Amino acid sequence: MPVERKGGVTISQVAEAAGVARSSVSRAYTKPHMLSPDTVEHIKAVAERLGYIPNHTARALSTGRNGNIALIVPDVANPFFPPLIRAAQGEADRYDFCVFLGNSEEDAEKEDKLLSRLSSQVEGVILASPRLSDERILAHASLKPMVLINRNVEGIPRVLIDSGTGVAQATRHLAEQGHRRIVYVSGPSASWSNRQRRSAARNTAAKLSLEFSVVSASVPSFEAGLQAVPSILGRKATAAIAFDDVMAQGVLAGLAARGVSVPEEFSVVGCDDALGPLMVPVLTTVSGQSVEAGKLSVSLLMQVLQSDALGDACYVLETHLIVRSTTNAAP
Amino acid sequence: MPVERKGGVTISQVAEAAGVARSSVSRAYTKPHMLSPDTVEHIKAVAERLGYIPNHTARALSTGRNGNIALIVPDVANPFFPPLIRAAQGEADRYDFCVFLGNSEEDAEKEDKLLSRLSSQVEGVILASPRLSDERILAHASLKPMVLINRNVEGIPRVLIDSGTGVAQATRHLAEQGHRRIVYVSGPSASWSNRQRRSAARNTAAKLSLEFSVVSASVPSFEAGLQAVPSILGRKATAAIAFDDVMAQGVLAGLAARGVSVPEEFSVVGCDDALGPLMVPVLTTVSGQSVEAGKLSVSLLMQVLQSDALGDACYVLETHLIVRSTTNAAP
DNA sequence: ATATTATGTGCAACCGGTTGCATGTCAACG
DNA sequence: CGTTGACATGCAACCGGTTGCACATAATAT
Known part of the structure; x- marks a missing residue:
């Protein structure tokens, strides 16, 4: 037995039934203090009886505000993003905003x-880890209020997770463990985070006189990490820092498949702490701040929407190394 | 230097600039065949020059169609959902629909x-694994076209992932390996999937004369799985089937913490195959169909939106056991 | 050449609310 | 007792498109 659907009740119908003007019905909901308490009560009672539901679209048209924001991420399924999305949702909820989710599939x-x-x-709009060019970002920002996550474009409010410090710590940690040849397993080239992590690793390695090289991949996936393993081993490295935890996990799998034991023969460090303690062995990684970033980006956007021109805010979230079980002394 | 934003150009401005009626501008976009090709071209050129962007809200108000759907899930961060969300997004995209994402936090x-x-x-609306009562679901369905995922309410189009068959296979598999006492680690009580899995396990166990018991948890989280371990071990079981992979992973962690080795001393089966091969040891699990379910639910909803009353469709997706490294012969 | 149909465009009403302003009512005030 | 205001409500324009219908012009039939 299929469900029957009834058409919407409008403000006019309520007005007629209640014997008042349409404007009064409107005000009963949006500006109750302008009406006498009796009238408000009466109108609401009638509305209730008729099953009136205010039409969000119509309201949006006349007020110019629709109470919606968009959140665009490169890959919903990348474990870095769900907590961010969730946090953003929660924060948006507090402001009575709804969230459109967009998935760019890592494609500009x-x-x-x-x-x-x-x-x-x-x-x-909130743009997380965009793969788009600065020009296009600015073009869109000129049309709509925008907040960026993990992308440093001057003039646009942004939340940056400074994984540089964490990666530097990781590099130092590896050096202290006696590793002399390390590899950075690179993520998407258009990613600001990737550039930041790569240069942090490179600079720190240089300071400590370590042999440093980069293995490239375009998409941060388990497979990409897996496929990077031959290159990594080919460089005689004894430790790798991966762009993110998912790639690190791929590297671990690739090493396991080749019989290289971790952390005895090889050390691996991830990034983002996206998998938390879900894995065995538990991944040594650089802490993420995805929850904080999601929450902060929304509240920042809300500020922009209110004060209109907040201008050029830039929040930086710190990170640090979390040592767990995939790093050890060099063999 | 903050970005400057310019106000929207309206259809009237374009009309005036192009020397035509507003209706013609509208038709140039929505019904070009009603105008002469020259006019269309002219209008579009003018519109382009002025930077005209059709106002989605206004259009929605007059047509009654807004090209949006909502997808509500219990927990974005539960790895079962991101692939589903992503697939749903992709499919919605094909129909030029945008997706609102809602996160219920496992709360009705x-x-x-x-x-x-x-x-x-x-x-x-697409409601995935709702925790709501049938009554409330029906109430909402009477207002808006709705498709359910993993919830069997007659009269509402739905996509069901039949994990029953997979769980039955898993139970049989454990019995064949010599396990006599098994535990089902239960998920949310309001979850249809949970009821289905639990009864599949119970029934199969009964048929095979296994000792069967249930350990309950309310939320399907890593922690819940972890905390279930004492109860599980207290029942002298040698194998557990968990409501989902995340809980299974928690169980694994709890066992590891108590020095119980898997799969030598204890076998664990998950559900949903949400983690794929990301873990070591690789989890034995029941295949999920989250991608297919996401995609199918959207195309089903699109059908409902077109033919209005599709009535009572019910798609069932099959599952099966995937044996990997967390199950073995009973000790 | 006139009657008929096809085609392209404009007019104006409409979608369902919101809001500035005008009006009416009644109490407080001088 | 007349005036002033505060307060409650109604009127009507407006948000930015869409669409049924009327009308003018051009193409076709008779």
Whole structure:
């Protein structure tokens, strides 16, 4: 037995039934203090009886505010993002905002399209780890309030997770354990985080006179990490720092498949702490701040929406190394 | 230097600039075949020059269609959902629909609120693994087209992942390995999947004359799995089937912490295959169908939106056991 | 050449609320 | 007792598109 659906009740119908003007019905909901308490009560009672539900779209049209924001991420399924998304949702909820989610699939062009499609129906946009060029980002920012996560574009409010400090710590940690040849397993080239992590690793390695090289991958996936293993081993390295935990996990799997034991023969460090303690062995990693970043980006956007021109805010979240079980003294 | 934002260009401005009526501008975009090709081209050129962007909200108001759907899940961060969300997104994209994401935090009341807030601004809703009562679900379904995932409410189109068959296979597998006492680690009581899995395990165990018991948890989290371990061991079981992979992983961690080795001394089976091969040891689990479910639910909803009353469709997705490294012969 | 149909465009009403302003009522005040 | 204001409510314009219908012009039929 299929469900039957009834058409919407409008403000006019309520007004007529209650014997008042449409404006009064409207005010009963949006500005009750302008009406006498009796009238408000009466109108609401009638509305209730009729099953009236205010039409969000109509309201949005006349007020110009729709109470929606968009959140665009490169890959929902990358474990770094779900906690961020969740935190953003929660924060948006506190402001009575709803969230459109966009998934760019790590593709700049798709990101561009999503941005166009979504931005026309939201009050503001949060762009997490965008793969888009600065120019396109600025173009979109000129149309809609925008907050960036992990992308440093001057003039646009942004939340940056400074994984540089954590990666530097990780590099130092490896050096202290006696590793002399280390590899950085690179993530997406358009990623600000990747550039930041890579240079932090490179600079620290240089300071400590370690042999340093980079193995590249385009997409931060388990498979990419897995496939990087031959290159890594080919360079005679004894330790690797991966762009993120997922790639690190791929590296671990690749090493295991080749019979290289971790951490006895090889050390691996991840990034983002996205997997937490879910794995065995538990990954040594650089702490993420995805929850904080998600929450902060929303509250920042809300500020922008209120004061209009917040201008050029830039919040930096610190990170640090979390030593667990995938690093050890060099063999 | 903060970005400057310019106000929207309206259809009227374009009309005036192009020397035509507003309706013609509208038609140039929505019904070009009604105008002469020259006019269309001219209007679009002018619109382009002015930077005109059609107002989605206004269009939605007059057409009654907004091209949005809502997807509500209990927990974005539960690894079962991200692939589902992603697949749903992708499919929605094909239909030029945008997706609101809602996160109920495993809470029926929050789900109810989200549903109310969201349903007024979408054409249809997809409810994944709802924790809400049948009554409330039906109430909402009477207002908006709805598709359910993993919830069997007659009269509402739904996609069910039949993990029963997979769990039965898992139970049989354990019996064949010589296990006589097994435990089911239960998930949320309001979850249809949980009831289905539990009874599949119980029934199969009964058929095979195994000792069977249930350890309960309310939320399917790593911690819940971890905390279930004492109870599990207290029952002298040698194998456990967990509600999902995340809980299974918690169980593994708890066992490891107590020095119980897997799979030598104890066997563990998960559900959903949400973690894939990311873990070591690789979890024996029941295949999930989250991607297929996400995709199917959207295309089903699209059908409902077109033909209005599709009525009572019910798609069932099969599952099966995937044997990996966390099960073995009973000790 | 006139009657008929097809085609392209404009007019104006409408979608469902919101809001500035005008009006009406009644109490407090000088 | 007339005036002033505060307060409650209604009127009507507006948000930015869409769409049924009317009308003018051009193409076709008779």
